[in-house]
Amino acid sequence: MVITNKSGRTAVRATALAFSAALLVAACSSGGGGGGKASQSTGAAKAGSGTKVTVTETEYALKLSRNSFTPGTYTFTADNAGTTTHALEVDGPGVSDVRTKNISSGQNTSVTVTLKKGTYKLYCPVDGHQQLGMKTDVKVG
Ligand SMILES: [Cu+2]
Structure with missing residues (x-):
């Protein structure tokens, strides 16, 4: 033209x-x-409404207050019993990148998610902590 x-x-x-x-x-x-990039994206449920599970965080491990899970809504409280900053993230069926804020030593924070039958990964999303051992699989069913 x-x-x-x-x-x-x-x-x-x-x-x-x-x-x-x-x-x-x-x-x-x-x-x-897909909703916002913010922490509460897919799979986050109403805050505080679920079965309570405490996740004790140390360097570098996660310890859960319960081992058996059936489908339902759970509120995971990350309790930072370590000396450095930690957080908690949940990933699995219907739950993607749902995480708490970072918390310092002695603090705790929680995240509520609805779990279906399947395997979920709980881990600390702070750089490198997952690789150092701060992760665990949760089997629901
Ligand atoms: Cu950590």
Whole structure:
């Protein structure tokens, strides 16, 4: 296409604008479905409403107050009995990247999730802690 006059140029520019606007809309709608990037994404249930489980966190291990799980809603309280910063994250069927905030030594915080039949991973999402041993599998069923 050869642009020979002012109106022709304007038309091309308008088309390009419309095209990039359409791209923006497409990008937004495809990326926005999963909810916020915030800690409470998929699988988080109403705070504090579940069966209570204490997860004692030390360097570098997790200890759960219960070993047998049936499907249902659980509130995991991470109790930092160690000396450095820890947190708790839960991942598994229907629960993805649900985590507590970071807590310092002596503090505790909780996260409530609904667990289905399956295997869930509980771990400390602080850099390197999972690899050092702060993880455990929870079998529900
Ligand atoms: Cu940790």
